[in-house]
Amino acid sequence: MLYARAITLRNCGRFTVIASDFGSDYRTHTHVTSEALYASLTRGVTWRPRLINLKDDPEDFSLAYNVTAMPIWFLPGIFMADGSPRLPDAELDTTAFNVVHEFYPSTSRAYTFERGDLQERGRPYYTPSYGTVQAVKPDRRLTTCAFSPSRELLEEFAEDQTFVLGKKRTMVQIVNLSDVVEGMREHGQCTTGWLELPPRYGVQFRSFEVLAATMRYLIIRGTVREMTDYVTFLLPEGPICLPAFYLNLIPIQQALI
Numbered sequence: 001m002l003y004a005r006a007i008t009l010r011n012c013g014r015f016t017v018i019a020s021d022f023g024s025d026y027r028t029h030t031h032v033t034s035e036a037l038y039a040s041l042t043r044g045v046t047w048r049p050r051l052i053n054l055k056d057d058p059e060d061f062s063l064a065y066n067v068t069a070m071p072i073w074f075l076p077g078i079f080m081a082d083g084s085p086r087l088p089d090a091e092l093d094t095t096a097f098n099v100v101h102e103f104y105p106s107t108s109r110a111y112t113f114e115r116g117d118l119q120e121r122g123r124p125y126y127t128p129s130y131g132t133v134q135a136v137k138p139d140r141r142l143t144t145c146a147f148s149p150s151r152e153l154l155e156e157f158a159e160d161q162t163f164v165l166g167k168k169r170t171m172v173q174i175v176n177l178s179d180v181v182e183g184m185r186e187h188g189q190c191t192t193g194w195l196e197l198p199p200r201y202g203v204q205f206r207s208f209e210v211l212a213a214t215m216r217y218l219i220i221r222g223t224v225r226e227m228t229d230y231v232t233f234l235l236p237e238g239p240i241c242l243p244a245f246y247l248n249l250i251p252i253q254q255a256l257i
Helices: 034-041 151-155 199-204
Strands: 003-011 018-022 025-028 077-080 092-098 109-114 117-122 130-136 141-148 162-165 170-177 184-188 195-197 205-213 218-224 228-235 238-243
Touching: 003 151, 003 228, 034 162, 141 151, 141 228, 195 199, 199 205, 199 218
Parallel strands: 025 130
Antiparallel strands: 003 141, 003 170, 018 025, 077 141, 092 130, 109 117, 162 170, 184 228, 195 218, 205 218, 228 238
């Protein structure tokens, strides 16, 4: 059994997650990953501190968070404007920066730790000293959908709750919630909403639209290529369809068996 609930949040401050850097012209993503939403909307209660090996560290979210201890997951959160995930310029803000000599960070000198001591070096040529940073303006709406085999976990969300989102410590607040609905298992050819999937899963779709693409994931929606098992949730905002290959990927899959 699987339940779902649509959630709308607003960002209380400017939201910036670097999507691309053209020299020193930083553009922001206009979505939030499923993993970031889990860390934020669960307040990090299942976080498992561990030593990180930067040279050889597996990108396995389950090593950092014990999702099965709190079996809830989220579709990628999309900043929406008038129902469209493509934010117009009026929803975005660009700020210019011009960094002069400072201790840290500095554009004239660089600092590294070696054997526990702070070492000063010359500034690398690729460190930008001026440019622009793009951000999503405050009070914009972010839509997502939470689903879980536990109805009680979804019912704990309430309007006006606030959460800390991401390393930049942006605050988000719930402004609207749907009722909790039960999923219906079906078989056939479904059309999905926005899903976060590894890039290789693009071949699962007969037709599709890509909102964002990175080395790690696609934010993608479309009609699946083959007949498959899927779960449908009839939400007021529209039906949500989760195909079997997506359910097999998410960290709460063990709780669904």
